[in-house]
Amino acid sequence: LGAAVDTVLDRSVILGYTNVGSRLRRLWWPADAxxxxxxxxxxxxxxxxxxxxxxxxxxxxxxxxxxxxxxxxxxxxxxxxxxxx
Structure with missing residues (x-):
């Protein structure tokens, strides 16, 4: 699911490269080491x-x-x- 949402965000510049995109991506980003x-x-x-x-x-x-x-x-x-x- 994360990869599909990531692809959609990348293709939508407004969603992918604003606070909206980073907030959504944080949901599946791995934790810091x-x-x-x-x-x-x-x-x-x-x-x-x-x-x-x-x-x-x-x-x-x-x-x-x-x-x-x-x-x-x-x-x-x-x-x-x-x-x-």
């Missing part, structure tokens, strides 16, 4: 100094993972690692 859900796991994140890469690195760290950051600028990568710690 509990703290330490990634404890003991390792992750490698490329492009970890900005944008989606930085957001993912922060998320993995919040969930308890050991995160290895990769970036083109060594100084910026080290700064981001310090901020995430």
């Amino acid at each position: 509990p703290p330490n859900a990634m404890a003991g796991k390792r992750g490698v994140v490329t492009g970890a100094t900005a944008g989606i890469g930085l957001a993912m690195a922060e998320s993995f760290a919040r969930l308890g993972a050991t995160v290895h950051l990769l970036g083109r600028d060594d100084a910026k990568t080290r700064r981001c690692a310090g901020e995430i710690r």
Whole structure:
């Protein structure tokens, strides 16, 4: 049922991409992962100094993972690692 409603919402831009769509989708979205859900796991994140890469690195760290950051600028990568710690 969730997939069918999701498809209908996507095809109806007004319903799918407004508060109406997000409220309906929340009914079947999975719950957030509990703290330490990634404890003991390792992750490698490329492009970890900005944008989606930085957001993912922060998320993995919040969930308890050991995160290895990769970036083109060594100084910026080290700064981001310090901020995430």
